[in-house]
Amino acid sequence: MPANLTPQYHEAERRFREAQSPAEKIACLEEMARVIPKHKGTEKMRADIKRRMSKLRNDAGKNGAKRSSGPTVDREGAGQVVMIGAPNAGKSALLRATTKATPEVADYPFTTRKPIPGMVRYQNVQVQLVDFPPVSEDFVEPWMAQIARNADAILWVVDLGSGDLLDDIELIRQTMEAWKIEPVTEALAPEAIDALPTGIVPLKMMLIGQKSDHPDSADNLDVLREIYGDTWPLLTVSADQEDNLDTFAQTLYDMLDVVRVYTKTPGKKPDLTAPYTLPRGSMVVDVAGMVHKDIAQQLKYARIWGTDKYDGQMVQRDYVVQDEDVLELHT
Known part of the structure; x- marks a missing residue:
């Protein structure tokens, strides 16, 4: 008896042949099993699909149990x-x-x-x-x-x-x-x-x-x-x-849950296009450390511009910065 396979089945089969990971192959086999015509002419094909799915799932389970470093993603941006x-x-x-x-x-x-x-x-x-x-x-x-x-x-x-x-x-x-x-x-x-x-x-x-x-x-x-x-x-x-x-x-x-902080040098305007981002609750010394570790070690105080402070107010190393504060760091 002819199988009379549908275009949907042939498409799923094509994706199976191109699939690279076990997960992709399993998904394609599941789709093949779902769309294949159910009659006597496809009995062997349906049995073969089930066999291949079973083998892939077993292999995936064994491989999953082995620890692998796998791919990584280098962190960028604010988080x-x-x-x-x-x-x-x-x-x-x-x-x-x-x-x-x-x-x-x-x-x-x-x-x-x-x-x-x-x-x-x-x-x-x-x-x-x-x-x-x-x-x-x-x-x-x-x-x-x-x-x-x-x-x-x-x-x-x-x-x-x-x-x-x-x-x-x-x-x-x-x-x-x-x-x-x-x-x-x-x-x-x-x-x-x-x-x-x-x-x-x-x-x-x-x-x-x-x-x-x-x-x-x-x-x-x-x-x-x-x-x-x-x-x-x-x-x-x-x-x-x-x-x-x-x-x-x-x-x-x-x-x-981060804050944006800008820095400036005396007598110049800050660059408001590229803030440092730090966890909320960070201090002035943490900002200095992001600029350079030597500045953090030598920091004496900072002048700050912000919404709840007067312009140029002097603050100490442990002052907690707020979103969009501007700091002038002094060593």
Whole structure:
């Protein structure tokens, strides 16, 4: 009996032949199994697909158990925020819409194969946004955990048009648990961090509802707000329609909880286009250290210009700087 394979099957098979990672191959095989005609003529083909999926999953589990350094992402800008989500959640489209990065964007799963960074501009600073390969029930790239644990914040990106929205969120939650990441809404006090179980990393988190222009987005958004509205902050965006992307950029910056500080030399104006960014609560001596370690060691005092001080007020090394303060450092 002829197989009578559909164009959808041939397309999935083509992607399988081109796939490089086990996760991509598994996704393609799943698609092949879903679209292949179910009749006697395809029995052997369906059995072969199941066999190949089983072997790939077993191999992936064995390889995942082996520690591998994997790829890394050099930190840039005011801070690093990573995106995690299920296949086709819209992470790559969001990265493309908000940065100069050019990830591949397609309507099939596992388009992203490695971490892809881009820089999101907010006013006069830039935040590094990192796109991860998607997570699935069958496979998660083992190197993703370490990059996520070292980041400043994490975005749970979900597809507002997906019929599996809640399942996708639960999958992300379980992944965070496996990575020993404790999602938080605000920075924890030192004593709260010390109280966490050994190895657990607290990481600022926000839910990003992508594809807000989808016809089903309003109903799914109501469900999200009803279930998670009192637990997690939520922002809706549409990369395709460029909806709420300015707010998205500000959200990334706010999650970092940093301040911008400018420096100037006596008698000259400060360069307000390139601030130093430091964690909120940093002191004058911390700013001096970012300029040069010798200046920090020799610093006697600073003059400061800011919204709640008179111009040129003298402050000591341990003065806590505020956002957009201007410092004149004296050694």
